Amino acid sequence: MTKPRPLVRGDQIRVVSPASPVSQEKLDRGIRILEGAGYRVTLGAHALSAEGYLAGSDEGRASDLNEAFADPEVAAIVCSRGGYGCARLFPYLHLHQWAQSGKLFCGFSDLTTLHLALNRLGLVTGHTPMLLTLSVDREPWVVESFLALLAGGDPLRVESQRASPVVGGIAEGEITGGCLCLLCDSIGTEHALDADGKILLIEDVDEAPHRVDAMLTHLLNAGIVQGAAGIVVGEMTRTDERSDPSIGAIPWREIVTERLGGLGVPLVLDFPFGHAANQLSVPLGVKARLDADAGSLSLIETPCAP
Amino acid sequence: MTKPRPLVRGDQIRVVSPASPVSQEKLDRGIRILEGAGYRVTLGAHALSAEGYLAGSDEGRASDLNEAFADPEVAAIVCSRGGYGCARLFPYLHLHQWAQSGKLFCGFSDLTTLHLALNRLGLVTGHTPMLLTLSVDREPWVVESFLALLAGGDPLRVESQRASPVVGGIAEGEITGGCLCLLCDSIGTEHALDADGKILLIEDVDEAPHRVDAMLTHLLNAGIVQGAAGIVVGEMTRTDERSDPSIGAIPWREIVTERLGGLGVPLVLDFPFGHAANQLSVPLGVKARLDADAGSLSLIETPCAP
Numbered sequence: 261m262t263k264p265r266p267l268v269r270g271d272q273i274r275v276v277s278p279a280s281p282v283s284q285e286k287l288d289r290g291i292r293i294l295e296g297a298g299y300r301v302t303l304g305a306h307a308l309s310a311e312g313y314l315a316g317s318d319e320g321r322a323s324d325l326n327e328a329f330a331d332p333e334v335a336a337i338v339c340s341r342g343g344y345g346c347a348r349l350f351p352y353l354h355l356h357q358w359a360q361s362g363k364l365f366c367g368f369s370d371l372t373t374l375h376l377a378l379n380r381l382g383l384v385t386g387h388t389p390m391l392l393t394l395s396v397d398r399e400p401w402v403v404e405s406f407l408a409l410l411a412g413g414d415p416l417r418v419e420s421q422r423a424s425p426v427v428g429g430i431a432e433g434e435i436t437g438g439c440l441c442l443l444c445d446s447i448g449t450e451h452a453l454d455a456d457g458k459i460l461l462i463e464d465v466d467e468a469p470h471r472v473d474a475m476l477t478h479l480l481n482a483g484i485v486q487g488a489a490g491i492v493v494g495e496m497t498r499t500d501e502r503s504d505p506s507i508g509a510i511p512w513r514e515i516v517t518e519r520l521g522g523l524g525v526p527l528v529l530d531f532p533f534g535h536a537a538n539q540l541s542v543p544l545g546v547k548a549r550l551d552a553d554a555g556s557l558s559l560i561e562t563p564c565a566p
Numbered sequence: 567m568t569k570p571r572p573l574v575r576g577d578q579i580r581v582v583s584p585a586s587p588v589s590q591e592k593l594d595r596g597i598r599i600l601e602g603a604g605y606r607v608t609l610g611a612h613a614l615s616a617e618g619y620l621a622g623s624d625e626g627r628a629s630d631l632n633e634a635f636a637d638p639e640v641a642a643i644v645c646s647r648g649g650y651g652c653a654r655l656f657p658y659l660h661l662h663q664w665a666q667s668g669k670l671f672c673g674f675s676d677l678t679t680l681h682l683a684l685n686r687l688g689l690v691t692g693h694t695p696m697l698l699t700l701s702v703d704r705e706p707w708v709v710e711s712f713l714a715l716l717a718g719g720d721p722l723r724v725e726s727q728r729a730s731p732v733v734g735g736i737a738e739g740e741i742t743g744g745c746l747c748l749l750c751d752s753i754g755t756e757h758a759l760d761a762d763g764k765i766l767l768i769e770d771v772d773e774a775p776h777r778v779d780a781m782l783t784h785l786l787n788a789g790i791v792q793g794a795a796g797i798v799v800g801e802m803t804r805t806d807e808r809s810d811p812s813i814g815a816i817p818w819r820e821i822v823t824e825r826l827g828g829l830g831v832p833l834v835l836d837f838p839f840g841h842a843a844n845q846l847s848v849p850l851g852v853k854a855r856l857d858a859d860a861g862s863l864s865l866i867e868t869p870c871a872p
Contacts, residue, residue, distance in 0.1 A: 280813040313779075445780055449788050
């Protein structure tokens with residue numbers, strides 16, 4: 261894997277909107293946080309565009325990404341928000357150039373789609389908050405973890421975060437994964453999730469309980485999770501609230517435990533990443549160690565280039 | 567393809583619940599309709615079971631299906647309702663025996679999962695109303711079409727139904743498809759949708775607009791729709807009402823037109839099947855002719871064995 265270059269004070273961070281639209285006011289707080297850490301922040305030309313649920317045309321969103329990865333003045337790319345739109349961009353992306361750029365690409369949720377593609381091409385990326393995430397107050401360690409990753413530090417060391425053990429044991433492997441519905445949307449495509457021998461991260465938001473079951477079952481039926489070295493589940497945010505009374509409900513932690521608990525690999529729930537109220541930044545494509553008994557995930561190599 | 571045997575008066579129809587739970591009272595009206603047509607109706611042992619969003623355990627739901635297909639006294643299997651649950655059943659199903667049974671298997675929505683599997687194994691199946699569908703009043707031609715298929719007639723002849731042309735032209739091929747989210751959940755599995763050279767039917771219910779886009783994009787990114795001979799879109803029921811104000815909306819007909827209109831094959835919208843208020847019964851695995859200019863789909867072979 262190619263590790264991205266860590267940022268130093270004065271470096272330029274480009275903010276892009278590859279998925280759904282966002283307003284300037286939702287970006288301001290995040291920009292101030294990044295500027296407060298000593299970085300210059302610039303916006304992609306189409307970062308504030310909006311067409312329905314997309315931040316402007318596919319061509320525009322893709323050109324902002326291509327330009328940011330090609331611009332030697334840009335040190336890292338941070339997404340404004342998720343929503344939906346990345347999967348539409350593949351015909352327009354210069355992915356091989358991105359993978360060779362050595363730039364840190366940051367975001368989560370819909371950005372899972374691009375993380376999978378870049379990790380497949382050998383570039384370590386950052387599963388991190390986006391500017392919209394930072395527009396509301398979070399625990400101090402959320403920003404601390406994000407800034408640690410940007411600067412090449414260890415973003416998992418900032419807080420002693422414990423997940424709940426379901427299946428104990430120790431697993432080591434590269435970290436992969438992200439938002440469950442995007443992981444499933446990758447199946448059968450050129451950029452499909454490959455979890456073999458890896459530590460698979462899974463989380464999602466606003467999914468009905470039966471859809472969480474359906475998506476985990478899809479991963480099982482496609483033979484994708486069976487080879488994982490370990491599984492780290494975050495939160496299925498607002499899933500228990502989204503149950504459909506016309507078909508009945510099962511609590512999401514029971515669903516996840518029932519679907520994945522029989523695989524015989526270390527499994528934890530409620531690891532703080534993704535759509536949870538407070539998230540650690542997690543480098544994807546970097547080797548880590550999951551101690552499921554202790555409920556901890558720790559890096560066993562640095563996320564950035566020396 | 568193996569065509570199922572048509573039913574004659576006195577034949578037994580077995581009602582099973584392979585997905586979400588249903589109450590006896592929701593079955594009564596459908597049972598009366600089938601009995602009124604001269605059939606005997608029996609329930610699978612677990613047809614009224616309920617565990618959360620599932621109609622009882624996987625083993626129980628699967629055993630009802632296996633038993634119905636194996637029982638020489640059962641002439642056809644009609645599902646009570648969809649919801650969710652079929653994809654969980656694969657480890658327990660005797661699919662090869664089902665495919666050789668020559669029995670008509672009927673349902674839609676979550677049953678898409680089993681239709682795809684059975685069609686792949688060579689058995690023609692029926693994309694039809696379920697007992698829950700028949701629990702409320704429908705246009706007379708809904709029942710007429712369903713009963714025509716059960717009896718080996720042409721279920722598309724009952725009413726001159728016209729869809730809206732988007733891309734004109736004529737296409738001929740086997741009919742495949744069903745509910746979009748289940749089509750996507752099949753990708754990368756042993757029972758995946760194969761639309762090459764076929765007339766692909768697509769519809770869904772209660773999906774957010776951006777998810778309709780995401781699922782059609784999944785079919786595109788996985789290279790599954792590009793080889794279809796023609797595409798028949800039903801209704802994305804309640805999709806425009808499910809738009810998420812936090813990310814913005816695009817009307818579903820625009821989404822479908824934009825995603826699929828460029829494939830260069832005949833394409834129609836609003837064909838009455840699936841979750842639309844009134845649905846034609848459509849035999850899957852049977853050769854048909856799509857006249858997109860006329861907005862019509864017609865069979866070019868009989869759905870049942872002579």
